[in-house]
Amino acid sequence: MLSVMQSEDDLKLSLKRLNRFSRIMETQWRIPFTKIRFGLDFLIGLVPVVGDVLTGLLSLWLIKESLRYQLPKRIYIKMVLNVLLDVLVGSIPLLGDFFDLMFKANRRNLKLVIEHLESSK
Template sequence: MNEGPRVQAMGFEMPTGNDPVSIRKRIEALEMLLERSMVVPGTNYRIGLDIIVGLVPVVGDIITAAMGSYIVWEARNLGLPKWKLWHMMGRIGLDTAVGAVPVVGDAFDVVYRSNTRNLRTIRKHLDKHHPQTRVIEQ
């Protein structure tokens, strides 16, 4: 299956096509970047830009909300039903609202990974409606 040209960004190779396989790979790469791209030294716990950028009051949460909204936009391009898109936006809204509270919001970001939850919703949809996009996890 030809996925078209690819773009290398921040160590992630992302396809630029509009087919479900390319969209899935872009969403998975962004989720990895936002939620689990780094390991906390001395532990086996993974964190991402959502937690790091979220430490900057207000602006950080707005930036990560915008990045999470891109995942929802891509889900819209895949044809997810509107109620699922609203549910995904609700997760981002909750993450942004609670994340804006100093200290409590940062702790909440560690536990509640809205982008990972949204990726799970997208994967279920793709596995049902576009089974050819399945990737065997290693």
């Protein structure tokens, strides 16, 4: 459900901004000769622990921005758990780097927002 003051144009612009952020963080580039995509989340996450904590903090921006949609609490809980999992597992040397390539918490969180908004129409 959109807030009372949220117009359809505001919604489109906001979702466009969230999608751009998610793309930059997780799917901006592709490993040549593969279908594996990566973004700043992976690159920054290569710095042990600090990189994963930093990308986790950046990922909280998407959750903060989604507050304008007044989503159910269970969706926000899932979103926070996605970020926590990304930070915790991503902090494990080598395994965490592989996990970062595959998990993509921001894409998952954006999908949760979009699915809820579409089901609310």
